[in-house]
Amino acid sequence: MKGNFIVGIGGSGSGFEAARKAADLAAAIGASLIMVFGYETSALGPRGGPLEERITEVGEEAISIICEELASTHPNLVVEVSFVAQRPADALISVAAEHPNSVIAVGHGGQGPLRAALLGNVTYEIVHRSTVPVLVVPDDKDDEIVGSP
Secondary structure, rough: OOOOOEOOOOOHHHHHHHHHHHHHHHHHHEEEEEEEEEOOOOOOOOHHHHHHHHHHHHHHHHHHHHHHHHHOOOOOOOOOEEEEEEOOOHHHHHHHOOOOOEEEEOOOOOOOOOOOOOOOHHHHHHHHHHHOOEEEEOOOOOOOOOOOO
16 A cells, blocks of 8 residues: 545535545555544533434444445545544544554635635644645535535
8 A cells, every 4th residue: 555545524525525536646546545534522521322323423424425426436446434533633633643654635624705715623723733744625516514404
Protein backbone atom coordinates (compact mmCIF):
# COMPACT_ATOMS: atom_id res chain seq x y z
CA MET A 1 0.00 0.00 0.00
CA LYS A 2 1.19 3.47 -0.78
CA GLY A 3 -0.67 5.08 2.09
CA ASN A 4 -4.14 5.96 3.23
CA PHE A 5 -6.68 8.63 2.57
CA ILE A 6 -8.65 9.17 5.75
CA VAL A 7 -12.01 10.79 5.12
CA GLY A 8 -14.39 12.36 7.59
CA ILE A 9 -17.96 11.32 6.85
CA GLY A 10 -20.91 13.07 8.44
CA GLY A 11 -24.49 13.45 7.38
CA SER A 12 -23.95 15.98 4.60
CA GLY A 13 -22.66 16.27 1.06
CA SER A 14 -19.44 17.94 2.14
CA GLY A 15 -18.04 14.65 3.46
CA PHE A 16 -19.45 12.77 0.48
CA GLU A 17 -17.58 15.03 -1.94
CA ALA A 18 -14.39 14.58 0.10
CA ALA A 19 -14.88 10.79 -0.08
CA ARG A 20 -15.36 10.93 -3.86
CA LYS A 21 -12.18 12.96 -4.39
CA ALA A 22 -10.16 10.85 -1.95
CA ALA A 23 -11.39 7.67 -3.65
CA ASP A 24 -10.31 9.03 -7.05
CA LEU A 25 -6.85 9.85 -5.72
CA ALA A 26 -6.47 6.63 -3.72
CA ALA A 27 -7.46 4.51 -6.72
CA ALA A 28 -4.99 6.38 -8.93
CA ILE A 29 -2.01 5.72 -6.65
CA GLY A 30 -2.97 2.36 -5.12
CA ALA A 31 -3.74 3.73 -1.67
CA SER A 32 -6.59 2.68 0.58
CA LEU A 33 -9.52 4.72 1.84
CA ILE A 34 -10.51 4.84 5.49
CA MET A 35 -13.89 6.43 6.14
CA VAL A 36 -14.25 7.78 9.64
CA PHE A 37 -17.46 8.71 11.42
CA GLY A 38 -16.51 10.49 14.62
CA TYR A 39 -19.19 11.27 17.13
CA GLU A 40 -19.65 12.39 20.69
CA THR A 41 -23.12 12.06 22.13
CA SER A 42 -22.71 14.44 25.01
CA ALA A 43 -19.81 15.81 26.95
CA LEU A 44 -22.12 16.11 29.95
CA GLY A 45 -23.83 12.74 30.06
CA PRO A 46 -23.09 9.02 29.99
CA ARG A 47 -22.39 7.14 26.77
CA GLY A 48 -24.96 4.84 25.25
CA GLY A 49 -28.70 5.00 25.07
CA PRO A 50 -31.11 6.26 22.41
CA LEU A 51 -29.12 9.37 21.47
CA GLU A 52 -25.94 7.45 20.73
CA GLU A 53 -27.94 4.80 18.86
CA ARG A 54 -29.52 7.49 16.64
CA ILE A 55 -26.16 9.14 16.00
CA THR A 56 -24.58 5.84 14.94
CA GLU A 57 -27.63 5.11 12.73
CA VAL A 58 -27.00 8.40 10.90
CA GLY A 59 -23.35 7.44 10.49
CA GLU A 60 -24.18 3.96 9.23
CA GLU A 61 -26.66 5.38 6.73
CA ALA A 62 -24.21 8.00 5.46
CA ILE A 63 -21.37 5.51 5.11
CA SER A 64 -23.65 2.96 3.43
CA ILE A 65 -24.71 5.53 0.82
CA ILE A 66 -21.19 6.62 -0.07
CA CYS A 67 -19.74 3.06 0.08
CA GLU A 68 -22.34 1.88 -2.41
CA GLU A 69 -21.49 4.73 -4.77
CA LEU A 70 -17.73 4.21 -4.45
CA ALA A 71 -18.05 0.46 -5.00
CA SER A 72 -19.61 1.17 -8.39
CA THR A 73 -17.03 3.80 -9.42
CA HIS A 74 -13.92 2.16 -7.87
CA PRO A 75 -14.60 -1.59 -7.54
CA ASN A 76 -10.98 -2.45 -6.66
CA LEU A 77 -10.50 0.23 -4.02
CA VAL A 78 -9.79 -1.05 -0.52
CA VAL A 79 -12.21 0.74 1.82
CA GLU A 80 -12.23 0.51 5.60
CA VAL A 81 -14.84 2.03 7.90
CA SER A 82 -14.17 3.29 11.39
CA PHE A 83 -16.72 4.54 13.93
CA VAL A 84 -14.87 6.48 16.61
CA ALA A 85 -16.54 7.67 19.81
CA GLN A 86 -14.68 10.98 19.85
CA ARG A 87 -15.36 14.45 18.55
CA PRO A 88 -15.07 14.33 14.72
CA ALA A 89 -11.81 16.32 14.58
CA ASP A 90 -10.23 14.21 17.32
CA ALA A 91 -11.43 11.02 15.62
CA LEU A 92 -9.79 11.94 12.30
CA ILE A 93 -6.53 12.98 13.94
CA SER A 94 -6.47 9.76 16.02
CA VAL A 95 -7.06 7.52 13.00
CA ALA A 96 -4.38 9.38 11.01
CA ALA A 97 -1.90 8.84 13.86
CA GLU A 98 -2.56 5.08 13.70
CA HIS A 99 -1.88 4.82 9.95
CA PRO A 100 1.47 5.80 8.44
CA ASN A 101 1.65 7.83 5.24
CA SER A 102 -1.85 9.24 5.65
CA VAL A 103 -3.65 12.21 4.19
CA ILE A 104 -6.82 13.48 5.83
CA ALA A 105 -9.53 14.49 3.35
CA VAL A 106 -12.37 16.65 4.61
CA GLY A 107 -15.19 18.55 3.03
CA HIS A 108 -15.15 22.32 2.99
CA GLY A 109 -17.97 22.42 5.51
CA GLY A 110 -19.33 25.70 6.73
CA GLN A 111 -22.91 26.90 6.50
CA GLY A 112 -24.72 30.10 5.75
CA PRO A 113 -23.76 33.17 3.74
CA LEU A 114 -20.06 32.99 4.48
CA ARG A 115 -19.80 29.37 3.38
CA ALA A 116 -17.42 30.12 0.54
CA ALA A 117 -15.14 32.17 2.78
CA LEU A 118 -15.07 30.14 5.98
CA LEU A 119 -14.29 26.52 6.71
CA GLY A 120 -16.63 24.45 8.85
CA ASN A 121 -15.60 24.00 12.47
CA VAL A 122 -14.26 20.46 12.02
CA THR A 123 -12.37 21.35 8.85
CA TYR A 124 -10.88 24.44 10.45
CA GLU A 125 -9.73 22.43 13.46
CA ILE A 126 -8.23 19.65 11.32
CA VAL A 127 -6.30 22.12 9.17
CA HIS A 128 -4.80 23.74 12.25
CA ARG A 129 -4.11 20.63 14.36
CA SER A 130 -3.18 17.90 11.91
CA THR A 131 0.37 16.60 11.73
CA VAL A 132 -0.33 14.98 8.34
CA PRO A 133 -1.30 16.66 5.06
CA VAL A 134 -4.93 17.75 4.78
CA LEU A 135 -6.95 17.86 1.58
CA VAL A 136 -9.91 20.26 1.82
CA VAL A 137 -12.43 19.43 -0.89
CA PRO A 138 -15.02 21.99 -2.03
CA ASP A 139 -18.61 20.79 -1.94
CA ASP A 140 -19.51 20.87 -5.64
CA LYS A 141 -22.52 18.63 -5.25
CA ASP A 142 -25.63 19.40 -3.27
CA ASP A 143 -26.17 16.01 -1.65
CA GLU A 144 -29.08 15.61 0.71
CA ILE A 145 -28.33 15.61 4.41
CA VAL A 146 -28.69 12.11 5.80
CA GLY A 147 -31.18 11.71 8.60
CA SER A 148 -33.04 14.93 7.79
CA PRO A 149 -36.84 14.96 7.56
